[in-house]
Amino acid sequence: MTSAPLHMEIEKEARTHQDSLTKPRGALGRLEDVACWFAARQGKVTPDPLKAHIAVFAADHGVVEEGVSAYPSVVTGEMVKNFARGGAAINVLARQCGASLSVVDVGVIPDLSNIEGIEHQKVRKGTANLLREAAMTPAECEAAISIGRSVAMRAIAAGSNLLIAGDMGIGNTTASACIICSCTGASPEMVVGFGTGIEHAARRHKIDVVKGALARVAGRPKSELLQHLGGLEIAAMAGFYLQAAESGVPVVIDGFIASAAALAARIIDPAASDWMLASHTSHENGHTLALAELGLSALIDFEMRLGEGSGAALIVPLLQSAIALHNGMATFESAGVTDKDG
Numbered sequence: 400m401t402s403a404p405l406h407m408e409i410e411k412e413a414r415t416h417q418d419s420l421t422k423p424r425g426a427l428g429r430l431e432d433v434a435c436w437f438a439a440r441q442g443k444v445t446p447d448p449l450k451a452h453i454a455v456f457a458a459d460h461g462v463v464e465e466g467v468s469a470y471p472s473v474v475t476g477e478m479v480k481n482f483a484r485g486g487a488a489i490n491v492l493a494r495q496c497g498a499s500l501s502v503v504d505v506g507v508i509p510d511l512s513n514i515e516g517i518e519h520q521k522v523r524k525g526t527a528n529l530l531r532e533a534a535m536t537p538a539e540c541e542a543a544i545s546i547g548r549s550v551a552m553r554a555i556a557a558g559s560n561l562l563i564a565g566d567m568g569i570g571n572t573t574a575s576a577c578i579i580c581s582c583t584g585a586s587p588e589m590v591v592g593f594g595t596g597i598e599h600a601a602r603r604h605k606i607d608v609v610k611g612a613l614a615r616v617a618g619r620p621k622s623e624l625l626q627h628l629g630g631l632e633i634a635a636m637a638g639f640y641l642q643a644a645e646s647g648v649p650v651v652i653d654g655f656i657a658s659a660a661a662l663a664a665r666i667i668d669p670a671a672s673d674w675m676l677a678s679h680t681s682h683e684n685g686h687t688l689a690l691a692e693l694g695l696s697a698l699i700d701f702e703m704r705l706g707e708g709s710g711a712a713l714i715v716p717l718l719q720s721a722i723a724l725h726n727g728m729a730t731f732e733s734a735g736v737t738d739k740d741g
């Protein structure tokens with residue numbers, strides 16, 4: 400399967416419509432581009448209001464045993480319980496922007512099968528340590544991708560026209576840094592950041608871990624990167640993005656981990672990024688490099704580095720405003736306002 404085609408002629412019509420609205424041309428800046436971007440993807444000169452679905456994918460990472468995170472792996476499962484109870488940042492932001500939310504356990508170490516309010520789709524209890532061996536088997540990686548695809552498919556069938564993938568996984572900035580280095584060619588020094596808040600010495604060690612992992616997979620084809628260096632939640636997010644693009648539904652990309660998943664999706668389908676909008680620039684080093692590689696430019700920078708889909712959820716109201724302005728403003732002609740050429 401490949402990504403759905405864009406409606407470029409509709410985008411042109413939407414641009415003409417934008418230019419007829421009662422404001423100096425271009426005065427609404429990127430809000431104008433956003434409205435036209437949705438027009439091209441919905442195939443409607445005046446796009447429908449957005450009905451967003453956020454899926455948070457959670458999994459643990461074997462590489463945590465190398466001392467790459469400020470927090471222990473146990474926090475991943477504890478945060479999943481917090482998501483299920485509605486107490487995390489993403490719960491608040493989802494309520495705020497009117498998005499539906501699902502939480503998917505694709506590979507958390509503890510048994511959460513007795514917890515209500517989450518989808519139980521555990522592929523395995525955390526990945527293997529990517530410094531020493533492949534994070535997943537090819538079959539496990541495929542299974543995680545399929546889970547992400549089916550979550551996207553269900554959200555679309557339920558009427559969502561905007562999809563957001565969030566991540567929860569202690570250690571996943573190390574896996575993401577490996578993927579981003581592999582896809583951009585940038586050095587670990589440029590890409591590796593402080594994640595959940597490690598010290599400078601720990602970051603230097605994290606750089607060495609990423610270097611070691613990259614050396615371990617040197618010479619392997621790009622198609623094996625996700626399986627070797629990724630995480631179960633990152634693979635599920637990649638599948639989620641691939642399905643959205645194939646179904647012709649836009650996605651908003653969150654931060655560092657989401658961008659690594661987007662790069663992994665692009666290895667499988669290079670056109671998948673046509674359906675991606677970048678929300679924010681994460682404070683994590685190397686995020687701008689990842690976005691540049693994706694050909695995306697973030698809409699805001701609030702110096703966030705949370706994950707969970709939080710940055711993407713934060714901009715949903717801005718996207719709604721862009722469409723409401725595009726659809727609801729009077730034109731120079733209808734309002735009897737003189738345009739610049741008289």
Ligand SMILES: O=C(O)c1ccc[n+]([C@@H]2O[C@H](COP(=O)([O-])O)[C@@H](O)[C@H]2O)c1
Nearest residue numbers: 468568570572594595654655681705706
């Ligand atoms: O999304 C981001 O840009 C981001 C940047 C830094 C950290 N995080 C979150 O923090 C966790 C990973 O951090 P670490 O230090 O354990 O690799 C994981 O749960 C992510 O959702 C997320």
Ligand SMILES: Cc1cc2nc[nH]c2cc1C
Nearest residue numbers: 470474567595705706707
């Ligand atoms: C508490 C906590 C919440 C998070 N949400 C996403 N990543 C996280 C990492 C930690 C440590």
